[in-house]
Amino acid sequence: MKEGIFKFVLGCNLLSASLLATQVCAENSSVPFPSTEMSNKELPSSVTVITRGEIEALGLTNIQDVFRLIPGMSVTQTATSRQNVSYHGTNSIFPRRTMVLVDGMSLHRTGNSSIQWYAFPISIEDIERVEIYRNHVYPKSGSKTLQATVNIITRHPEDVSNGSLTLRSDTLGLGQQSLMAHGAFGKTNFYARFENTNNPGFDESTVTSSTGSVQKLKPLDGLNDQKLNLRASFQATENSVLDVAAGLGRGAIDIDTRDANGTGWKKEEFDSNYLNTSYKINNDNDEYKFGAYTNSLERTKEWQTCYPLFLFTDELRAMNESNPTYANTLIAGKLPTGGSAQDNLLAKQVLVKVASLGATARAKECGFINENYTDTRNVVNFENSHLFTQNFILTSGYEYQHNSYESQTFVAGTLTQQSHNLHATAHYAITDSLGVSGGGNYFRTKTEDREFDGKYSSHAGLNFDYLPNQTVKLVFSKTHREPDPLETHASWTYFMTDFSVPFDGKTEGYFYRTTRNVGAPVMAENFTTTELDFSGSLFQKHVEYDVKIFEERMDNLISQDLIYVKYAPTNDSFTKLRGYEFLIKYHINERLNFIVGGSDIHNDSTNVNEKSLTLNNAGYVSVMYTAGSQTISASYFGSNGIYDNSFDRFEVTARQRFSALGRDAYIQGRVRYEPSDYVSSLGQINAAGTGRDGSSATMEYSEKVSFMASVGISF
16 A cells, blocks of 8 residues: 555654653554555545554553544543543533444443443553544444544554553552563463552532532542453464453442432442454455454442332332322322323322321331443454455455343343444545545344344545645545434333331332333434545655544434433434644654644534533644653643633653663653643533533642652563
């Protein structure tokens, strides 16, 4: 394939300067497209790549901060354990329209298609690069096409030459320890890493009521987690390789209770695991890939609460199933009218039951309830790339998924989901300066009781080199997002155990209310995008640029607050996004590099959930200087529009490499000034979905200036 336009000289230069990093940048640094390599101009997508060298030079220590380097990406944080990352910032409740993969393995949970970032399975130390495909086009096994696709590539075992120990701490209380070992036997190379993180989180919270009263709180916001990961590669033959990755994770989160009757804080614990395998075969004109993976997340979230005893009676539960209005009227101590004969009979049974309980009917019944679940994804896929001629390449494949979601609270048991995904994409170079691409996929999903209509996604692109090293791309794409199981099959109720006041011979039982969607079945969301992308290099490739102008139409959107007391998903929302994104990298000389990026996005939606996370405008500037064994960087990140608030962050990072006891080592310091507060909630949404009341809540660090120190040594 032709040499890539984007060389990412900056990333390669920074990477080579790090003693604990491995040099991976080759002369042809084309973005690896599914199962082959295409130059950036041939890709039917705007692509951003963040390298390991850039991550180290900027002192980034969590994956969410890496996404701040991506034009158009919205990053918000409502608690230490709750981060929202989404392209263009739509759907603030569950940002689930951005696909996130690790080495081709999807991190989306089956239940609500969101990413649980607190259970991110790998260490940032093991990331080789992050590829972000900034539109619907990523026709690869392992993903559905959504607004954008992020593929996080981990370090290959052959690129790891030594073990390492890393210690990290900051003045806000963060403590992190990471130990990596590597080895080889025969044709197999491997490395393993254990990492422990303890983060006490935000130490202040401000709650403002709709009437304007202000309350200062000290939140319980800690996160502790441990990760154990193994990555191995076996060179089976000269032309084939088997890659295996496996990991275990465990952690605990302290979060504020949402239950007004709760007697304490809720603590959430999680256990995760994954196994990801791929077998690749290469010959002159073909590459074949056979893959399979499984991953699972088990969440345990239990707390104690108290409600009137009669709310756990079978009679009131039957009344609510028949007529919720009758049930709520009875709870208020009034007699309901206007219902059916069946409703009146059930109401009478409730009154008889309450009378038989006497004074205990409205006594406090205390016990334990939960929001536990186990979410499992199992996938097999096949992929082939065939080079018909030097001008024509076709990538195609098939994927099968079998997913399960088990929760007594959310789905009253176990819900399984199966899906089939066929995909293909092709590129044809008409001349050296003109090429066309096209393709799509067919996706079909079914559950135990519903089979969704098959959906086609498609894309077409045209790339033209109007000058040497200057390319313009026109891309049109259309895709869909199938509703997740909690949007289609929720049966949400709470089961209390350990009754403080046993009755009817029971020490446990169901709360009277079950929440489910009683309206029309929700259908797939639709996305259509047209984009014009200018990319290339100037001044003997010292300057690289990428500018994207786009319009995205989204309809059939599911935008409602899907909560226990307000659960009514519909496809009645739509929006149109338009704007521009840009990224410029200036490799001034071998020592000095400069990056600037940003976006300006206009969101036409009248639904506050679809608009509140959109960045009206955002940008960042980074300067990096490398001299021998020293690297210094300074960065500014800023944005406005998220929850109608602004965000500012200033950072300076310095790294010194040296030799200790005959081993390569480094020490790194970072100072951060962050004057902004983090908006954790912005009022209650109104019935029309167009606004919220005047209440709000923010999470804050009492110290706006923080210092972080890291030290690492190889062995």
